[in-house]
Amino acid sequence: MRSAPETEGVVAPGRILARAHRVLRPRTPEEVAEVLAGARAEGLGVVVMGGGRGLPPLAPERPFLVLSTAALSGVDVYEPGDLTFTAGAGTTLGDLEDRLGTEGQWLPLDPPGGRERTLGGVVASGLGGPLQAGFGAIRDQVLGVTVVTGDGRILRLGGRVMKNVAGFDLVRLFVGSAGRLGVVVSASLRVFPRPRARRVLLLEGAADGLPREELLQAARAVSTAPVVPAAAVLLRRPAEEVLVVRLTGSEPVLDADQARLEDAVGHAFRTAVHPERWMQRMAGRIGDDRAFGVRQRGLPASLPERWTAWVTAAPAATLHVDVLGGLLRAHLPPDAVDETMLRRLRGMARGDSAPVLFDSVPEGREELLERRRWGMPVGGAGSGGADGTTVLERRLQEVFDPHGTLAPTEYAR
Amino acid sequence: MGPDHVVADPARLLVYESDGLTQYRQAPLAVVLPGTTDELVEVVRAVHGEGIPVVPRGAGTGLSGGALPVEGSVVVGTARLNRILALDPENRLARVQPGVVNSRLGVEARRHGLHYAPDPSSQSACTLGGNVAENSGGPHCLKYGVTSRYISGLTVVLGGGAVVELGGAARDPATGLDLVGLFVGSEGCFGIATEIEVRLLPLPGGVRTLLGIFASVEDAARAVTGIVAQGLLPAALEIMDGASIRAVEASVYAAGYPTDAGAALVVEFDGTDAGLDEDVARAVACCREAGATDVQHTDDEGQRTRLWQGRKKAFGAMGRIAPDLLVQDATVPRTRLPEVLEEIMAIGARYDLHVANVFHAGDGNLHPKILFDRSDADELARVERASREMMQVCVDAGGTITGEHGVGVDKQKYMRLVHGEEELAAMSAVGGAFDPRGLFNPGKVLPEPEPA
Numbered sequence: 001m002r003s004a005p006e007t008e009g010v011v012a013p014g015r016i017l018a019r020a021h022r023v024l025r026p027r028t029p030e031e032v033a034e035v036l037a038g039a040r041a042e043g044l045g046v047v048v049m050g051g052g053r054g055l056p057p058l059a060p061e062r063p064f065l066v067l068s069t070a071a072l073s074g075v076d077v078y079e080p081g082d083l084t085f086t087a088g089a090g091t092t093l094g095d096l097e098d099r100l101g102t103e104g105q106w107l108p109l110d111p112p113g114g115r116e117r118t119l120g121g122v123v124a125s126g127l128g129g130p131l132q133a134g135f136g137a138i139r140d141q142v143l144g145v146t147v148v149t150g151d152g153r154i155l156r157l158g159g160r161v162m163k164n165v166a167g168f169d170l171v172r173l174f175v176g177s178a179g180r181l182g183v184v185v186s187a188s189l190r191v192f193p194r195p196r197a198r199r200v201l202l203l204e205g206a207a208d209g210l211p212r213e214e215l216l217q218a219a220r221a222v223s224t225a226p227v228v229p230a231a232a233v234l235l236r237r238p239a240e241e242v243l244v245v246r247l248t249g250s251e252p253v254l255d256a257d258q259a260r261l262e263d264a265v266g267h268a269f270r271t272a273v274h275p276e277r278w279m280q281r282m283a284g285r286i287g288d289d290r291a292f293g294v295r296q297r298g299l300p301a302s303l304p305e306r307w308t309a310w311v312t313a314a315p316a317a318t319l320h321v322d323v324l325g326g327l328l329r330a331h332l333p334p335d336a337v338d339e340t341m342l343r344r345l346r347g348m349a350r351g352d353s354a355p356v357l358f359d360s361v362p363e364g365r366e367e368l369l370e371r372r373r374w375g376m377p378v379g380g381a382g383s384g385g386a387d388g389t390t391v392l393e394r395r396l397q398e399v400f401d402p403h404g405t406l407a408p409t410e411y412a413r
Numbered sequence: 414m415g416p417d418h419v420v421a422d423p424a425r426l427l428v429y430e431s432d433g434l435t436q437y438r439q440a441p442l443a444v445v446l447p448g449t450t451d452e453l454v455e456v457v458r459a460v461h462g463e464g465i466p467v468v469p470r471g472a473g474t475g476l477s478g479g480a481l482p483v484e485g486s487v488v489v490g491t492a493r494l495n496r497i498l499a500l501d502p503e504n505r506l507a508r509v510q511p512g513v514v515n516s517r518l519g520v521e522a523r524r525h526g527l528h529y530a531p532d533p534s535s536q537s538a539c540t541l542g543g544n545v546a547e548n549s550g551g552p553h554c555l556k557y558g559v560t561s562r563y564i565s566g567l568t569v570v571l572g573g574g575a576v577v578e579l580g581g582a583a584r585d586p587a588t589g590l591d592l593v594g595l596f597v598g599s600e601g602c603f604g605i606a607t608e609i610e611v612r613l614l615p616l617p618g619g620v621r622t623l624l625g626i627f628a629s630v631e632d633a634a635r636a637v638t639g640i641v642a643q644g645l646l647p648a649a650l651e652i653m654d655g656a657s658i659r660a661v662e663a664s665v666y667a668a669g670y671p672t673d674a675g676a677a678l679v680v681e682f683d684g685t686d687a688g689l690d691e692d693v694a695r696a697v698a699c700c701r702e703a704g705a706t707d708v709q710h711t712d713d714e715g716q717r718t719r720l721w722q723g724r725k726k727a728f729g730a731m732g733r734i735a736p737d738l739l740v741q742d743a744t745v746p747r748t749r750l751p752e753v754l755e756e757i758m759a760i761g762a763r764y765d766l767h768v769a770n771v772f773h774a775g776d777g778n779l780h781p782k783i784l785f786d787r788s789d790a791d792e793l794a795r796v797e798r799a800s801r802e803m804m805q806v807c808v809d810a811g812g813t814i815t816g817e818h819g820v821g822v823d824k825q826k827y828m829r830l831v832h833g834e835e836e837l838a839a840m841s842a843v844g845g846a847f848d849p850r851g852l853f854n855p856g857k858v859l860p861e862p863e864p865a
Contacts, residue, residue, distance in 0.1 A: 159831070162744065164813045164815075167828060227618065298583060301504050
């Protein structure tokens with residue numbers, strides 16, 4: 001276990017590492033438990049860090065240490081015939097992709113940040129990318145996890161089989177728990193055969209001469225078409241609006257799916273010449289210190305209305321909406337966000353709308369959010385559900401982290 | 414609520430004494446059948462107010478005793494909570510009450526070109542509330558996943574009648590814990606879901622079904638390995654062994670499978686029609702390479718039903734051979750299937766039991782069926798011992814004690830084969846977070862604590 005502040009190979013907001021008492025890299029579940037016990041004895045909170053990309057945008061207010069999962073990496077078991085593997089939390093998605101690729105398989109996960117994200121970080125965040133449309137969410141791919149709870153218990157939950165209902169589904173509880181209940185040290189996931197072919201289709205507003213309304217209608221038509229693409233997103237840079245659709249399958253399937261989508265949309269798509277570049281843009285970005293990054297969930301049918309509202313409220317924003325899943329991500333340049341903009345964002349979350357949540361904050365602009373606390377929704381109903389949900393979540397935190405060692409708990413809402 | 418919807422007459426209570434696992438029986442104090450969420454809340458409040466446990470019940474088709482009344486309990490049945498509250502094709506969502514029958518949602522969704530993917534064998538009778546409680550699977554979950562993938566939100570009634578909204582498709586998945594995912598599969602021990610938000614999918618453009626006949630289960634399993642290695646992802650991959658085939662062919666459900674066969678393999682592909690014939694051709698090649706004695710395939714709906722017939726009726730056919738039938742349920746890593754099946758048959762032979770196998774070969778989910786006669790005490794004891802050994806074999810192969818039927822009361826005794834004391838304690842504490850007084854389906858799922 002390294003105990004000196006350690007930044008080698010770590011991409012994390014400097015503000016978190018700079019304020020951490022130290023960065024520890026445990027190598028085993030037992031060492032993770034030791035780190036947690038040590039932190040508790042010293043009265044420190046613990047921030048769990050994978051690749052550093054998915055960390056909340058601000059450092060905790062209380063003193064804390066960083067537990068890096070970098071030394072908990074590597075594929076422990078990979079059974080191509082079973083379509084499963086088990087790997088350490090610190091294993092990057094890039095390494096997994098390379099390893100699975102040798103057997104003609106893949107993990108259809110495209111969270112923002114892509115290959116640099118770690119398995120543990122993605123599992124703990126529970127946030128995937130637009131491929132969820134075609135292949136299911138992260139929570140549907142995780143078969144088992146080994147976790148160390150906030151109070152130091154090592155729990156082996158779930159297993160490596162596709163179907164498992166032996167007891168309450170605590171695996172689900174830890175997927176997406178964002179480090180609030182425990183540290184994910186390894187995970188078993190199901191994998192898929194790599195599609196024989198893929199195609200990325202584009203429909204651009206300006207370049208294809210489409211007014212915005214028609215582009216938005218096209219996006220809606222994709223999400224109600226009789227064929228579900230692997231993924232579909234609507235992207236915007238201030239001078240560019242483009243609908244990007246990713247198809248997978250054999251060549252005849254791609255041709256047939258494209259034809260059905262074009263039927264539904266009423267326009268012909270262009271085929272991307274550089275599909276990799278577009279697939280990267282489809283995944284989106286996160287943990288960017290040069291911009292304000294926010295996200296807001298919504299139902300697919302509300303896309304046109306939300307898109308227009310965002311373009312009007314934040315003309316300088318880049319936008320990224322998962323057409324089938326409904327998640328919207330916006331990035332705003334540092335100078336575009338002031339108190340007025342915060343008020344507008346709050347306005348976006350009025351009524352039945354989901355909250356607007358900050359994923360990243362530019363260096364030097366932390367003060368704008370610090371008063372509102374890290375990761376806090378800037379407004380909106382249902383930021384964490386009704387009181388009943390709050391009570392349940394509090395009880396569950398007491399079950400797994402009774403001493404409140406895991407720092408994120410204080411930012412939970 | 415009128416007296417029509419409260420059952421206390423001992424004769425009428427009889428049907429509620431067990432679920433699909435009929436070897437356990439217990440009469441409840443009463444059965445209440447609320448017709449609205451408000452009535453449900455009132456009933457839970459009143460019953461819990463007296464400190465009396467509530468046992469939730471859907472259609473009672475479960476196979477692990479999940480709906481078995483506990484002593485001194487009131488059964489709350491969801492049969493009258495059977496409305497589809499909303500069907501939203503624009504967002505591919507539906508909101509239903511828990512008593513809606515699985516296949517009825519399928520029929521309604523079909524009007525909009527959509528379907529609800531999880532298809533447990535009992536889908537013409539089982540309810541979505543029951544599916545949520547058990548996290549039910551089905552033959553098509555190889556490609557589509559199990560119930561939990563399709564549940565996006567729940568309105569639940571917890572202890573004392575508190576109503577809580579969990580999740581919802583419009584909710585940010587990272588702003589809170591996945592309480593929906595946790596509630597699904599909680600076997601009625603956390604509370605009762607009174608509204609269920611489900612995700613729907615567009616109907617597949619085409620379907621192809623293939624039936625391969627093999628001399629042995631090993632050959633059929635080798636064909637499956639070939640299909641997986643080809644990178645094909647069928648919607649279903651089902652094997653039945655020779656004993657199952659003969660049972661079906663001797664019954665009124667005879668499907669025309671050859672009775673001297675060692676195994677039958679049903680493979681189904683669905684999706685964009687243009688790609689299906691190629692998939693089928695590759696799967697046929699895998700079957701032939703593995704030594705299939707006969708391979709048939711079709712895209713015709715009526716023919717598909719015929720090819721599936723043997724598989725779908727295996728359970729019913731066997732129920733007619735012996736007075737009692739125990740359907741086991743376990744999952745192993747797929748590649749371990751052949752050796753595990755061999756051991757299961759050896760265990761059956763050692764205990765002189767009639768065992769037949771039908772299983773979801775794609776995801777390693779086995780269903781050994783043991784035929785027996787309950788009135789023969791010696792045989793019953795042998796069934797118990799054989800079941801335990803079968804579970805042990807599956808666990809030793811890296812598997813688990815139940816893949817889709819749930820723990821209920823049937824598998825509690827095996828929970829320590831797969832879980833340590835810390836994990837069991839954690840499950841118990843999580844149950845306590847939802848149901849601190851332990852008044853929902855008490856005594857189910859978790860085993861008694863080990864004596865100190």
